[in-house]
Amino acid sequence: MRVKPVVPALHRWVASGRRRTESWAGSPRALDVLIALGCLGLMALDLPGLAAADNSLSGPAAAVVLALGCASLLVRRRLPWISYLAALLFIGWLHELTLVQFALYSVGRYRGRRAGILATVGYVGFALVMFAVPGWPEPQGQTLSGFLSLVVPIGVLASVVGIAAYRHDLVGELTARRAESAVLQAVQQERTSVARDVHDFVGRELTLLTVRSEVLSMRARETAYAKDFEELSDTARRAHLVLNDIIVQRGERASTPGVEGLPALAEESGRAGSPVRLAMDEDAHGLSPLRQAAVYRVVQECLTNAAKHAHGETIDVTIAAAGPQLRIAVSNALPVRTPGRAPVSAGSGTASMSERVRSLGGTLTATRSEDSYEVVATLPRG
Structure with a gap:
């Protein structure tokens, strides 16, 4: 045998x-x-x-x-x-x-x-x-x-x-x-968030355009330009209606804050136990609303990740203008991980941030070393 x-x-x-x-x-x-x-x-x-x-x-x-x-x-x-x-x-x-x-x-x-x-x-x-x-x-x-x-x-x-x-x-x-499903869901949610922000920001501008053209139409009622202003007002109103039809609103939701909301976000993170050192150029306030919303979302997601994986560590947030680009850098030290106490995370945050930045023509990279983690995003300022 x-x-x-x-x-x-x-x-x-x-x-x-x-x-x-x-x-x-x-x-x-x-x-x-x-x-x-x-x-x-x-x-x-x-x-x-x-x-x-x-x-x-x-x-x-x-x-x-x-x-x-x-x-x-x-x-x-x-x-x-x-x-x-x-x-x-x-x-x-x-x-x-x-x-x-x-x-x-x-x-x-x-x-x-x-x-x-x-x-x-x-x-x-x-x-x-x-x-x-x-x-x-x-x-x-x-x-x-x-x-x-x-x-x-x-x-x-x-x-x-x-x-x-x-x-x-x-x-x-x-x-x-x-x-994979969590990443796809995060990307889809971020796309929906971008679409809602587009609706909020662009819709506001279209509303102002409609009102302004109607005022100009009334002022030019007795002139040869009255008809042109009326057509401009009708075009702006139709564009607003099309925007409402394309971007479906699901529930009441405020638009994503801009860079003016970053100090409050940093203060909230500090109260939760993760202090933030925020350094931001004044040029960031001149960005378009959609780009400001992207900056806010990147910083918000980075602070959330740091709270999960490096709670208690100081987080450095730098927003600086470099020529035609705006650079957002968020970094924090990594503590020594206690065995058996890994944080709960779906791992979709980076995909969500990347989708938001990529939709505006920017780039995002996340780098992890033995003792630190850094996320760097760039956005075109124009």
Whole structure:
């Protein structure tokens, strides 16, 4: 009987192999090749005595057969049942139980719990039938129950490890999908916020334009320009109506404050335990309302992130004009993280800030070092 009790370390070996091969080749195919070669190496240890103990295969012929069986592991991700059937063939023909460990792991890993259980039951039943066939190499001094105490745990353990890895992959994928969904939702919310700000700021200007053109139309009632002013007033009014139709308002909400709201925001952060050093050029007050709203949102999100990840640390906020660009820099030190007390965060704040800045033609970068975190955003001033 050829039994290699390698299943307890199989999952760890696969995980470490994945890390090495992905850094080497960047493809799961390299990991499959290494697993097939590893299985072949384990079975090759039996080549010298395989023909004499189990069947009439010569050494070279046995090597070819074992290599073909291990080659089935190359398609274990898409077709794990092929390696499973090859493993059953090896049990009945060569009395070899090494390949079935890899096959059961692959079925559980890539087809889930139900397929893993079905494959394990089929393996145990097939091994039991083979044990009852005359000529099966029963270990000396072992009864049927003793033999099954070795065969059954091999299959069950391999399948359980594969199913556990399958569930781990599902959890990881679900976590990634949730994070992606949170980022997309944050971006969509920021787009809605930008649209509402557009409605508030542009709508106000259109209202002023409408009123001013109506006043001018009344003043020029007896002149040749009266009709032109009336058309201008009607055009401004229609533009305002179109703006209301395109940008749907959902609930009552005030527009995003401008740079005049930053001192109050810094004071609020200080009361919460994270003091802020605010340095702002006077040129920032000359920005358009939408750009001022973007500055406010970037600083607001940075202060929120700092409160989560660096509570109690001083936050430096610098808003400076540099030629045609406005530069917003927010930085804070990072405290030593206490194990087991990671802050709750969806990780979508940076995407939200980036969407707001990008919509106005700017850029945003976030840089993390060992002891500090800095966000730098640039906006065109014009």
